[in-house]
Amino acid sequence: MSQAAATNAVSTDPSRRARLAEFWYYFSENRGAVIGLVFFLFLVLLAIFAPWIAPHDPVMQYRDAVKVPPVWQEGGRAEFLLGTDPVGRDMLSRLIYGTRFSLFVGVIVTTLSLVGGIALGVIAGYFRGWVDTVIMRVMDIILAFPSLLLALVLVAVLGPGLVNAMIAIALVFQPHFVRLTRAAVMSEKTRDYVVAAKVSGAGHGRLMFKTILPNCMAPLIVQATLSFSSAILDAAALGFLGMGAQPPTPEWGTMLAEAREFINSHWWIVTLPGIAILITVLAINLMGDGLRDALDPKLKRS
Amino acid sequence: MSVILEARNLVRDYHIPGGLLKKAKTVHALKGVSFSVEQGKTLAIVGESGCGKSTLGRILTLIDPATSGELLIEGKKIDIAKGDMTPEMRRKVQIVFQNPYGSLNPRQKIGDILMEPLVINTDTPADERRDRAMTMLKKVGLTELHFNRYPHMFSGGQRQRIAIARALMLNPKLLVLDEPVSALDLSVQAQVLNLLADLQDELKLTYVFISHDLSVVRYIADDVMVMYFGEAVEYGSRDEVFADPKHSYTKTLFAATPRADVESIKARLAKKKQAA
């Protein structure tokens, strides 16, 4: 009986929809963010349905069609819309499959650094004292290295490969989340509702993760979006330097690296993966800006 | 009449550690305050910012420990610095804060806010928790419809009702009210004061009412304690204090409170005409 009442009450809960509507109002005011979101959703669909959308196998080498230019150029062939690379693989298919790797990198790196960063940040901000000092000094040390260089060193230690590259990048990104979480926790910790929860007898764990943390999420979501794009960029950079995904994986950075020597003769082999990286990162950054507008109460207009 | 709360010579010092250029110093926020409150009565603690009234409130609510002195709740001595805080003790004293916009967790639904004290301190089954939260919601003048909403959907007065409801969930004996109506509009203030009076009658609650607003204090208090720089400069029944303030600070305070009655306005206008 009471359970039925509960489900009923939840379904008539007006606040979630209202909050979503409010969120969408502020988000949609930023046109760039909407375009970014649409493009991002398009990428997600591409990644999921890659085997059905891509016209060819990404690693299939067509020996009769090496370095074919895109279809609109002289010598282009209709079956290879964006041309082929030096060993005759279809560029379009490789780019479509590349989406998978890029999004995968983004998701994993962001999740890893977010979870680790939140845990350390909450602990540092909540307990302060020597715990805080130790955690923050370690984070400062990580931040003192140029991020790509540190990732490179880590990959060199762990051995090249996409998974190791992701771990390295996640570690490099972690301090940003730690700092952000710590600052948010410190400002929330003194609020009356936290004291009220303490008066009702809540312990440290409950106070940290159930009372305080949900109120610190807005800046973290924004930061997560932005580091999603940085992760893609850094993974591509590592791939370009030969420390990330290994050939013949159709990862965009790796594709760039393989095609370096053709930059003057066969522009499409270098340019197209570059453009793919550029547009993806731009779209996600635009989306992050929109999220910031919609979620950060400080920027909210009356 | 039984004494619910007794404070004997409470002292609270804050140590501010020194740095390279600053000497370490000690701030005496409370300099030995003693009082007692009987069941069902209201003690008002009056003072201006920085007089130590909120520090006292936090000590009474067992949030911060006192540096020295004794605190007795229902005749039982309690010292949280020694760690003798039991859920039993926790349940006896609750607090309502000044700012209803800061005292409710914005990410929690009203129902969860009300049930949280039960979840933490008792092993009441979920059904019963829900029923008790619903009953409390109605008792403070809200409806079941509000159970699943978030705090930002409520006005200041409604939020203060929710904060009061949360404080009452564990059936406390003593409620510390830290300026509960000073952030509210006049009309809402009247409603909340009425609610507090109703609840006191019904549940035999004891209030420690911290305020700077003398007109509210005169209305609600049985006993009044005036604080000034960490000391209780005046302590007595409401009628004694208001009729015949002894300390010069109390007199200043009374003289500074703006009066909204017709006679004072007439007097002021006459004076103004004379000057012109």
Add this chain to the structure above:
Amino acid sequence: MALLEIENLVVEFQTASGPFRAVNGVSMKVHEGEVLAIVGESGSGKSVSMLAAMGLLPWTAKVTADKLTFNGRDLLGMSANERRKIVGKDIAMIFQEPIASLNPCFTVGFQIEEVLRVHMGLDKAARRKRAIELFEAVGIPDPAERLGHYPHQMSGGQCQRVMIAIAIACNPKLLIADEPTTALDVTIQKQILDLLMKLQAEHRMGLIMITHNMGVVAETADRVVVQYKGRKMEEADVLTLFENPKSNYTRALLAALPDNATGDRLPTISELFVDEGAAQ
């Protein structure tokens, strides 16, 4: 002639849930040397109407009025540049949070001298002399030394005095005080109110006192406008308002004062006053 004249002022905000009308057809006049109190609870639009008159609202607000003049000059029609010459010089404003209203990065002396430089065009020595005079006028002890202090080194009451000094620096004709004492202690409130009344009488300024505190109204105002949910409920002389309020809302508001409590419980607004606007 009235100093500030407002007729049928309407202010609308664009929000996520559609347009919101914060001020709905409010009219009022302030004369030279007069203290007008605007009373209302939160959401009554009392601050918004004054901010609209000064052109200080964000761009999401739409302001319309049949008449909005200061000293006979139309405020709505004039360019932002022209308005800036009036606002801050002939119309000055002080706010609720004195410490937040001062820029924490500069000394209070710099901030007051900046106003004098922009609006009065005084040279350095004259500015300093005038700043010291002003600090003396608002009762800040040891003014020459205090000029070099930063806002965080002063108490709330001192900061409000500085704000008042800045506001009266250019001898404004009209001073708008938006809840000037709400954030202050009672004893400090008394001092600030006394100071404002003294300055108002000395300079024969028009003073608009925006407040929710009936006590402050009773102690300062000549005339009172009562606002509720963006509409004007009543306008009356201060004595008439307290002795013989015409609107039900004012009557309910006065009855809810704990000072006037007669019985065991306070009468509440909803018992005494049915909101016609909400009923429609």
